[in-house]
Amino acid sequence: MRITVNGVTTNVDVEDEMPLLWVLRDELKVKGPKYGCGIAQCGACTVHVDGLAVRSCSITAKQVEGRDVTTIEGIGSPDALHAVQEAWIEHQVAQCGYCQSGQIMSAASFLSMHPSPSDDQIDHAMSANLCRCGTYPRIREAIKTAAAKMREA
């Protein structure tokens, strides 16, 4: 089947039911999305499908056929970071960093629909992305900084 990831369409020979995360990491060698729980409980594998955050461990290859998949590798580049990535660096959010690609993808999707979120909205939107290092206060501040950057852009 043909799958489009970060703007590149590729033929992949996989079972229809293979989770997207497996397609990304094992077939396409796109390693940004992380395996955490495999059951949509932690958020480490979050990607965008047609611009909305989705847990790639729980959606199948067949379900994304013909749709646009974006991973952490595709929302910005080293020369032109996404506003959320910039804010992540400014606030030095990451500690171990394992959950961060999922956090950033969830935050980017959320901010695309809510340019001026309240703290309460941020907490609701991000609570399903777990961080065992407990970087939540920095995550919230970075999202507020990213929101400001996106409003000014």
Add this chain to the structure above:
Amino acid sequence: MKPRSISIFAIGFLLLGAAGTAFSHGPGDDGSQIDLVVNTPEEDVTLEAGLAAWDRIYTVTSHPRCSNCHTDERNEPMWSGPSYGKTRPHGMNINAGDSRIGVETIFCSTCHVQSTAPNTVRHAAPHTGHPWMLAPVEFNWFGQTSETVCAQMRDPERNGGRNGDDLVEHIIHDAEIKAFITWGFNPGGGREPAPGTMQEHLDDMVAWTAAGMPCPVDGD
């Protein structure tokens, strides 16, 4: 009872004549089918029989598998029932918002994908053939009495504009797309299903609507 045989798979339909109307649908992702028969009563359904049917319907609507997502204007899905331990709001600080699909913060579909495949993995976010969502706020069943739910169910102003036939059709359509009612009777993942079977639930809805949708207060 006059049977109307309905073999429900997923897509397409075929009318077979006046005595029996059959709908033949292609298989879902798992190849399974759901066979429902609309047993239309040939005689009037008594008030007593209608109330008995309602009591059984209420055991379904009040079961956690159904009521956990039929919650009030706080827009919180609930975790309750033997699969969940202590009754509490959905973990992860989830709130579906006034949209009831999570537009305001995080879409339900972020974790609950749309799929007719069986739910086989314990603790995984469940899925159905319908996009995941809370029921409309008017359909508030969680913790509500039989009388309250019954009054809502028969009120077109609060049941999605449905008459009795529409309520029956709602169950049939749900089976066609393997949506929430269908999932409630076969939730998988170690979750306790709603009591009875979908066929029994359909039989009860047919009987209750044929009886004029009586509520407990009508039997006093």
